[in-house]
Every structure is written in structure tokens, then in C-alpha cells.
Amino acid sequence: MLKRKTITTSSVLFGSSLLLATAAHATTPEVNNQRALHEIASAVSKTRIEQDIQTLVDFGTRHTLSETKSNTRGIGAARRWIKAEFETISKACGQCLEIIEVKDTISGEKRIPNPVEVVNIIAIQRGQVDPNRMVMMSGDIDSRVSDVMDYTSDAPGANDNASGVAGVIESARVLSQYTFNGSIVYAALSGEEQGLFGGKILAKYAQDNNWRVHAVLNNDMIGNSTGINGVTDNTTARIFSEGTRVIETKEQAHKRRFTGGEVDSASRNLARYIDTIADKYIENLDTMLVYRLDRFGRGGHHRPFNDVGFAAVRIMETNENYNQQHQDLRTEDGITYGDTIDHVDFAYAAKLTSLNAVSLASMAWAPAPPTGVSISGAVKPSTTLSWHHSDDPTITGYKIYWRYTSEPQWQFSRDVGKVTTATLKNVVIDNYYFGVAAVNKDGIESPVVFPGDVGAFEWANNEP
Template identity: 35%
Template structure:
């Protein structure tokens, strides 16, 4: 895999003038708490696991209750439609193409990546309201033995092609038939994107072997199946943001499809507010055969969600822009905020699968299609099964010493895959229905004091009912306190700013919360 580099920006701004600050100083001190116990402004011990669930529970039910609909929840309705049987059928069909290696186009009728792309596009097109596109990935490969050298390089200029043709010692080059499959559910605010992704290509034991069977049932047929099922579940829901489902190509050859799409989205001026990358979510049925340890939960009970904090290696982009995007603490990067949101959604809608937040961008020395988006400052996380069984990943199908190797459908657990897909559906549904996250959220540091004043720029969005202040102790992994902050753009609490992290969410009229925006210390 290509190693990761990241970049991004965050806007800085000054707080309100002193006269206005004094006028509003007490405006938010007596707001009621939502889901956490306090006396006045003094925090009492809080079960942050319960409080994290509480705000999404309130969000899910508030809109329906206000309309007299009882407890009917459209997000829960969408989650309930996810079918293990359909997921299993999709995985079996994807594995049935023999190989989905990115260089396998033209392998014969019903075989290869081109046949798989056509099938996936056709399944998306069957869903009402979905717009489907197969977008060519602009890479080239050399024919003959030289393709082993240059396969997967995103080269587009004629001069570079000529030089690679010479390097191929007369073998020449040709364009591969490699495309991303993009399905769109348009929202009322089309410039806002929620992106769900997986990769369509597969590989056997040797990276550039496009002839050997590579069923790719789990890596990443499970993720593509999850995209198809998520699109079907989310299609009936009204949305503010657009939701894109992207089956990337060329992931196994260096993130080719995701690198290209990240560039295209950036150039188009679109805003990806969150990315959920579903990669290897099949929940291998052989997990019980792996080495056990008392510290590990039982197989099939946990989903790993990887999220990036600050770049931790010298080969990552050390620029000030990228460091700024990570936030003032390792635990408060945009991706870490998204990961918490995922876990809160899972606790509300899929309580029988635990979400474990992994404080890494991905597995050690490995990567995925969220990396090109992380580089651009996008909040992006990776969903991956509890434990990977490498006898059934990147292996040629064969039997050795009585053990069967290969990434085959029989080693995928449909029930587990359905739970993971439900978490993706719940998270995407909430994000697509939510307002934009607040902007210019700052802690007033113009004076010393025993209280904390947080300010932000109120939005003109008529669908925002109020804002919510979140707070947690600096060593706590989840938000511990949620407090109604009104609509004035300022709230003061009797919590010392040195000991707590703060953030602000926008809350829609139907109760759906936005992603949190971390409160930064203001410029003096």
C-alpha cells in the first residue's frame, strides 16, 4: 500500500468584543442538561458510555414526538431493512467472477474486473433514486513483463507514457479497463457529501498476478455488498446532504481509484463532511481457530473503527496546515470526532455489536482508500472486522495440510456483516439528515477566570433548532456532558477550561445532531 500523507486547514478567528461578551456572559449558564447529571454548573460523576448514547437517542425520538408520531424513527426503520441473506448473495456473486484483480479486464465472459464493475453498477441502478456512473481510473500499465514494473502508476502524460514504453524494452503500453463505480443519492444540499466506500478489486498471493483466481469474498466483497445494501436502505430517507457510495478500483495496486476521486472532488469544490470506508467487514467464521487471549472479547462481538489523530511518523506531511487540522489534542482530530459519532450511533441502533475505537489511521504498515481523503483534511474512518484471518486474505485458493486457504464466501459471516452494515446505515442516515457543524467555535481566553465561555458563529440555517455544548475531562475518551446551549452563539459554564475539552453541535428541528466542532482557544 501507499504510505499516507495528510493535509488540511482549520480557520482561526477572534472572539466577540468585550462589551458583547459581558452582555452575554450569563446567557447560557442555566441551560438544562441533556443526558448527564449536574447540580447547577458543577459536574457530578457521569457514565459517559450512557451519555454518548443519550444524545443520539434524544435526537432520534425528538422529531417524531414533536409531530405526534410516537417513537417512530426513520433511521431505525432504515437500519431494520438490512438483510443478511442479500449480503450473502452479493458476496457469493462477487466471488463468482473468479478474479477482480484491477488488471484482469478482458479475462473472458463473466470473469474479471470489468464484468464485476458492470454487475455492481447494474445493482445500484435497480435502487429507486440512485444515480450511477462508471468513471474511468486514469492509470496505465505496460503489456508483457514490463507491466510488473509500472502497473498501478497513475501516469497520464504522453511523454511519461513514451518513457515507460522505452523502459518496457519494446513491450509498449495499453490503458486498462479500470473504473470506479459511483452511486449517488442526491440531497437538498448537493455540495455536502457523505461518502461510503469499499474497494471492488481483489488480489491473490502475488500482487500483480491477474490470472490466478482471487475471489475476494471478504477483502473486499463484504464491503461492496455492504454498499449495495446501505444504498437500498438509505434511498427512501429524506436527506440534506448527498450520500455517495463508491466502489473504488485499484486499491490493491496503490489506492488508484481513491486517489483520483479525492483529487476530482477537491477540484470540484465539493465538501466531504465524513467518509466511512468499509474494508474487510465479513467477520471471518474461522476467528475461533485463531490464537486466543483472555483480554480479547468473544469472536463476532466487536467492530474495529480506525481513526487518525495527529500524524505520528516522519514520512507523513509535517506541514503546519496538516498539524493544524489535527486539533489541539491527539484525541480531537476530525476523524476522532467522527469515530465517536459512529460509536454513539451504534450504541443506539445496533447495541449487539460493540464498536472499538482504534487510535490509528489503519493497521500497522497498511492502509486503505480513506488515506487520500485524510490527506485533504477529511474526517474519515475505516470499518474492519474484529480479527483478520490471514489464511483467508491475499491467498491463492488451495488446500495445505488439510487446511483450506483463500478468501472464499464460506469464511464470511452474513449475520456479522449485517450488523456492521447497520452501523454504517445508522451513521450515514444521521449525518445526511444533520445540519452543518458549527463554525468558528472558540474558548474565550481574554481573561483569567473560574468559568469557561464558549462562542461560535450562529448559522442562518432555518432548520437549526438549537446548539448543544459537549464537554469531557481531558483523559476521557467520550463526551461526558451534553448541555443545551440555545441559539445565541455563546454559553458559559462553571467548568475550568484547563481541565475539560469542549465542543459544540448544531441540532436540527427533528433532533438530529451534527458532527461536533471542537472549541479552540481564541486569540488574545
């Protein structure tokens, strides 16, 4: 178990509220620099990632419809190897991983016309305090060439998406050396190229098993640092996040029209959390918050989790090379096409894997995000936020965040202690967006929760 240090905050309580200083004297948000989080960031190995990508490439093709009986070729061999890697990792940590297959048979679809078993390989590292609270990292096993139905041609899929799967496995290697309060799920998903079926299957499984999924970090192409635009950049990454939930009701949308929150969904504040982690713990990496579900008109395996209301984002490279995505292996007019391993920047893939690992660790050590967050202050000089009481024993206090409505990141914050209501004196509700994070004794924080349904991380538990 990680040794923890205690920080203290001084506050003056007045009944159930806390009167705070004005925004003019607010401090900028700080994330506690836990030594272990820095250790996790530096423990990720680009050599191991390279080896894992090479192993996945060597299966020839990992197309969802490809061979399943061979031990050397096809998606079946790839799945069994991933499962064996998780088993090796689990053995090294005293069987700390619960390894399962989450699967279903899909048929009658445009890209899966005949019955095919879509199998996800899942490893769960159960939390010691709140084991049903989940944060997840995912990558896609399957690969493809130009014709999405071609399941026999070589489809190495080195960057798309052996890089993501290798990142998931490496994160499991590193994080399995620690114990956490909440659970971490390492997910190798299938069927992405045929219609996001692996994600749909796992999202339903999570719902059926009452998982409280607070974060899904989908990694799809994290190994390319040179784009088709001619830019080579290994210092940036993109985080895609949806705005309002697709399952928002008409009544919730009507309320949001008057209270705001279009840029403060749980997914958006998850993205902000990861962006802050990058600034604090990942050397020479700046993340770009992209206010869009995914790339323009395209999709990824975080979407099925968004579709059922979970906070989920896509983490990926900044500059894509379309000659190396979904392409037959060939050379035409002097241009080499195909997703081969010689195009992968392993140091860059390791950097983005570190971002994931530290983000997962921070959220799994932190308390759960507050529930029932509400706000009041219309036609008043001050703003009051309230939230539900929590029985989480790791919570030592809460922190209120606020920012100007045009700013992408939280600008100001105040520690308010272990209360359920706090007032920002002379901070006018009309001029800012607000949120609340839960804090543990080490100063590690949950993601910020925007008031109301729009910002809730636990959709069903947000009744005021």
C-alpha cells in the same frame, strides 16, 4: 420524507452568551432515538448481502489488471454489475440516484506498470436542503491472491472486499427509501490493492467539484467474525481514525501543542459519532475506537481522503484471519488458504452494514457540523465557546460537549439553544476537552467539532 417530532429545550440567555451549570451537574450525551433510524438498522438484509457477495465472488477475479471485456469474469464485469445494481435501486426510488463513473488511467507505478483504466462506480443520493454536503460509504471492488501482480488466478475476495461492496449496495437499497437534507455517496472503489488509486481519484474529483465531504466511512473486510487468533466474536467491530491531519501546517502544529487536540481531529470525532450510533441503534454491537490511521503499518482506502484533509475512518471486523487474506487458493499442512465465501459471516456483515447505514442517515438528516469553532477561558473560572453563524434552515440549536482529557468519549453535554456563543460557568478550560454539535428540530446532531483547525470538518472554512 420522514415525519419528524419536535423536542424543546429551556434555557436562559444573557446577551449573546448562555450561562450554564457546572460540570458536576452536567448530563451525559444523548442521541435522539428516531424511529426511522431503528427502522433503517433493521431493514438491512443479510440474505441480500450474501447474494451480492456470491455474485462478486462468481466473477472469478476482480484484480485491477484483470479482464475488462468479458461479461462473466474480471473487474470489468464486476463494475458493470455494480453499476446495474445502482441503476435498479435508482429506478425503484424514482431515479433518486445520480450514477457516475469516476476514473483515470494509471501507469508507470510499481503495481501498475502499464496503462490501466481505474474506474470507480459512484451513486449519489442528493440532499434536499444542502446537496453539496456529502457523507460517503465506500468499499473496494478489486481482489488479489498472494502475488499482487497475478491477475489471472482465481481471487474470490469474498471478505476482502466483496463484503464491503455488498454493504455499500445494501445501504443504497435501504437509504434510497428516504430523503435527506445532505447528500449520501455510495462508492465502489477500484485499484485499492495496487496502491489506493481509486480513492485518490475520487478524493481529487471531490476537491475539483467542491464537494464538502464531512465523512468517509471506508468498509474493508466487514464479514469475518473468526480470527486467526482463535477468537470468534460477532459482537464487536473496529473503527480506525487518524489523529492530527497529515496536511497540518507548522504553525497549526505549534498552536496545537499549547491548546491540545491530538485526539480530537475531525476523523476522531467522526469515529466517536459512529461509536455512539452503535450504542444507540445497533443491537449487540460494541465498537472499538482505535487511535491509529489503520492497522499497524498497513493501509486502506480512507487514507487518500485523509491525505487531502477530509474526515475519514475505516470500519472493519475485530479479528482478522490472515490465512484468508491475499492468499492463493490452496491447502498446505492441513490448513486451507484463500478468501472464499464459506468463511463469511453474513449476519455479522449485515450488522456492520446497519452501523454504516444508520450513521450515514443520521449525519445526512443532521445539520452540517459547526464551522469557525473557537474557545477561550485561560486564567478564568469559566469556558466560552463560539462558532460561525449558519444559514442552514434545519438548525434549531447547538449542544456543547466536554470530557476529561483522558476519556475516549464525550461525558457531559448542554443544550445551549440557537446562539453563536455560550459559556460554561465554573467549568475550567484546563481540565477538559470541549466541542460543539449542531442540532435539528428532531434532536438529531452533527458530529462534535473540537475548537480550532485541528477539529474542523471544513478545513477551508474554519477561520475565526
